[in-house]
Amino acid sequence: MNKNLRKAVIAGNWKMNKTRPEAKALIEELKPMVADAGCGVVICVPYTNLETALALTEGTNIGVGAENCHWEKSGAFTGEISADMLAEMGVKYVVIGHSERRQYFGETDETVQKRVRAALDAGLTVILCVGELLAQREQGITEEIVGLQTKVALGGVSAEELKRVIIAYEPVWAIGTGKTATAGQANEVCRYIRAVVAGLYGQMAADGLTIQYGGSMNAKNAAELVAQPDVDGGLIGGASLKAPDFTAIVEAASK
Numbered sequence: 001m002n003k004n005l006r007k008a009v010i011a012g013n014w015k016m017n018k019t020r021p022e023a024k025a026l027i028e029e030l031k032p033m034v035a036d037a038g039c040g041v042v043i044c045v046p047y048t049n050l051e052t053a054l055a056l057t058e059g060t061n062i063g064v065g066a067e068n069c070h071w072e073k074s075g076a077f078t079g080e081i082s083a084d085m086l087a088e089m090g091v092k093y094v095v096i097g098h099s100e101r102r103q104y105f106g107e108t109d110e111t112v113q114k115r116v117r118a119a120l121d122a123g124l125t126v127i128l129c130v131g132e133l134l135a136q137r138e139q140g141i142t143e144e145i146v147g148l149q150t151k152v153a154l155g156g157v158s159a160e161e162l163k164r165v166i167i168a169y170e171p172v173w174a175i176g177t178g179k180t181a182t183a184g185q186a187n188e189v190c191r192y193i194r195a196v197v198a199g200l201y202g203q204m205a206a207d208g209l210t211i212q213y214g215g216s217m218n219a220k221n222a223a224e225l226v227a228q229p230d231v232d233g234g235l236i237g238g239a240s241l242k243a244p245d246f247t248a249i250v251e252a253a254s255k
């Protein structure tokens with residue numbers, strides 16, 4: 001399939017960065033720079049910045065996302081935020097299953113599945129993160145790991161709901177390390193994920209699925225990565241914190 005028929009999306013994942021004044025300054029700087037983007041543009045921000053981001057991006061081409069959500073609608077879950085709470089605010093996207101949640105906060109494929117379910121039920125679009133550890137790549141089990149993560153996370157997701165899922169392939173060894181997967185490595189795994197999705201939902205659904213690459217993507221390497229036939233944009237950490245860097249990646253994905 002011609003990849004131009006698929007939507008490339010560049011999503012910033014700010015992680016635990018930016019106070020409200022800092023967020024305001026970054027968004028104000030970014031807005032005019034990405035106004036003519038030829039790809040989807042999303043910023044996923046800390047909960048404390050959601051209201052600011054929503055207000056400042058109203059009427060623009062920038063979508064706003066959260067970085068996680070809980071699977072229950074409400075209740076005694078101190079410190080958690082539900083998908084319904086996000087949707088009610090006007091948030092449209094949520095990152096689920098990021099490797100930092102898996103690594104530091106006990107996220108498992110099963111809890112990822114529950115969060116995906118809750119997010120879709122709330123009407124959100126999910127940016128589902130999958131990716132292997134360095135040791136797993138070295139053992140030659142990248143496809144096994146990424147395939148399993150994808151299948152479990154999508155358990156119970158209908159073909160219609162899949163239209164509100166973006167998958168981000170993020171090799172854990174490339175996140176925040178400055179070690180980018182080669183364009184060939186990124187494409188190979190994104191293509192494999194597409195084949196897994198084709199097995200679950202059929203080729204047409206898989207061909208329409210946005211699959212991003214994430215892991216030390218920056219202004220310099222973005223063009224080669226996003227030009228790959230199965231890479232439909234990126235999930236950007238560090239480089240999303242500076243408007244010129246993020247804009248350069250958006251421009252690379254707009255060609």
Ligand SMILES: O=C[C@H](O)COP(=O)(O)O
Pocket residue numbers: 013098170174175176177178214215216217235236237238239
């Ligand atoms: O969600 C974003 C990824 O974790 C990539 O982060 P990074 O671009 O800082 O490597």
